[in-house]
Amino acid sequence: MEALKQRILKEGKSYSGDILKVDGFINHQIDPELMYQIAREFERRFSDVAYDKIITVEASGIAPAVMLGLLLTKKPVIYVKKRLPSTMEDVLTTTVHSFTKNRDYPLSLSRQFIQPDDKFIFIDDFLAYGHAALGIIDLLSQAKAKLVGVGIVIEKGFQNGGTILREQKNIRVESLAIIKAIEENKIIFSD
Amino acid sequence: MEALKQRILKEGKSYSGDILKVDGFINHQIDPELMYQIAREFERRFSDVAYDKIITVEASGIAPAVMLGLLLTKKPVIYVKKRLPSTMEDVLTTTVHSFTKNRDYPLSLSRQFIQPDDKFIFIDDFLAYGHAALGIIDLLSQAKAKLVGVGIVIEKGFQNGGTILREQKNIRVESLAIIKAIEENKIIFSD
Numbered sequence: 001m002e003a004l005k006q007r008i009l010k011e012g013k014s015y016s017g018d019i020l021k022v023d024g025f026i027n028h029q030i031d032p033e034l035m036y037q038i039a040r041e042f043e044r045r046f047s048d049v050a051y052d053k054i055i056t057v058e059a060s061g062i063a064p065a066v067m068l069g070l071l072l073t074k075k076p077v078i079y080v081k082k083r084l085p086s087t088m089e090d091v092l093t094t095t096v097h098s099f100t101k102n103r104d105y106p107l108s109l110s111r112q113f114i115q116p117d118d119k120f121i122f123i124d125d126f127l128a129y130g131h132a133a134l135g136i137i138d139l140l141s142q143a144k145a146k147l148v149g150v151g152i153v154i155e156k157g158f159q160n161g162g163t164i165l166r167e168q169k170n171i172r173v174e175s176l177a178i179i180k181a182i183e184e185n186k187i188i189f190s191d
Numbered sequence: 192m193e194a195l196k197q198r199i200l201k202e203g204k205s206y207s208g209d210i211l212k213v214d215g216f217i218n219h220q221i222d223p224e225l226m227y228q229i230a231r232e233f234e235r236r237f238s239d240v241a242y243d244k245i246i247t248v249e250a251s252g253i254a255p256a257v258m259l260g261l262l263l264t265k266k267p268v269i270y271v272k273k274r275l276p277s278t279m280e281d282v283l284t285t286t287v288h289s290f291t292k293n294r295d296y297p298l299s300l301s302r303q304f305i306q307p308d309d310k311f312i313f314i315d316d317f318l319a320y321g322h323a324a325l326g327i328i329d330l331l332s333q334a335k336a337k338l339v340g341v342g343i344v345i346e347k348g349f350q351n352g353g354t355i356l357r358e359q360k361n362i363r364v365e366s367l368a369i370i371k372a373i374e375e376n377k378i379i380f381s382d
Contacts, residue, residue, distance in 0.1 A: 015278060019278060021278060023279070023301065024303070024304065028269060028270065028272070028279070028301060028304065029267055029268070029269045029301075029304040030257065030260070030261065030267060030268045030269070030270070031267060032260055032261040032262075032265045032266065032267060032268070033265065035257075035261050036261060036262075058249065058250035059249035059250035059253060059270065059272075062250060062253040062254060062257070063253060063257045063261070063268070063270075066221065066226075066253070066254045066257045066258065067257065067261060067262075069221070069223055070221065070223040070226050070227060070254070070258060070262075071227075071258075071261075071262055074223045074224065075223065076220050076221060076222060076223060077220070077221045077223070077254070078219060078220045078221070079219065079221070079250065081219070081250075087206060087210060087212060088214070088219070110214065110219060110220075112215070113215065113219065113220040
């Protein structure tokens with residue numbers, strides 16, 4: 001998605017440890033026009049995939065998921081919590097590892113909002129090692145629901161999450177910008 | 192807002208400790224049509240207030256803030272982080288207390304995205320004791336910006352946050368549903 005790539009080149013900031021910061025337009029301050037275009041692009045890429053609901057992980061996946069689900073497709077959006085809530089009923093949980101933050105954290109989802117055979121698309125801002133997406137696959141399979149698509153705003157193509165997810169059968173993976181390398185303040189895209 | 196109140200009566204669940212759960216349509220699974228109506232109602236109520244940006248706190252404020260800011264008013268949305276991020280530049284912080292979770296947590300905001308004299312509306316899902324809103328007022332005043340409005344989906348009118356905020360000068364407070372009391376599985380609204 002060209003507008004996104006141009007914005008990353010213009011305003012993204014790269015740091016040692018392969019860190020890319022996009023907090024001026026994606027995940028701290030959100031640019032309304034760009035986020036709308038992102039949602040439109042997800043809508044277009046998943047237009048031939050049948051799905052019932054959208055799932056994401058708090059907090060930075062919520063904005064693109066809400067834009068896609070609430071604005072464009074009128075599908076319910078569920079955001080998985082990164083903790084074990086004290087009052088959640090009928091909780092499904094799994095543990096995922098964040099390499100960025102170097103710690104494990106729980107993901108929690110209430111089974112109340114999942115019907116067996118529901119088809120989900122998972123939306124998130126970043127894909128690196130794919131642990132959040134694998135956590136979502138685990139949670140949905142516990143509820144006998146299915147993940148049929150993964151929509152990512154920015155994929156770190158030099159980490160292996162994209163490869164792992166694309167090896168799964170029957171999951172469409174769409175990343176709007178794939179980064180091949182982050183070199184000395186230089187961001188290189190895959191295509 | 193009648194549609195919201197009816198939905199709370201129909202699907203909200205009350206628990207001891209004055210807890211109201213709305214995770215079937217507001218803050219775990221989000222109903223697209225209701226959230227759109229919520230954003231439209233915020234837009235209407237703040238139509239005579241001049242503001243530049245929308246601010247919220249991760250995670251449950253993001254959906255209504257995004258709907259208002261990105262869909263309807265095309266204003267940037269900033270979501271304050273509930274932690275001290277390792278890579279955030281020029282960070283402003285404050286500490287707020289959550290009575291619901293009975294602990295203190297930091298709120299972090301990058302000064303990069305705030306211009307002096309910027310006018311903000313703070314959007315959140317719940318208002319109870321008002322500590323999150325007071326934290327936002329503190330953060331914005333550190334950056335010499337102003338809070339001119341507070342838009343709340345559900346206010347617990349029996350707790351004192353609404354009173355504290357309405358005593359502040361030049362801040363418009365709009366709550367779409369104000370709950371007077373939670374009694375034995377019964378939810379009573381103020382009006």
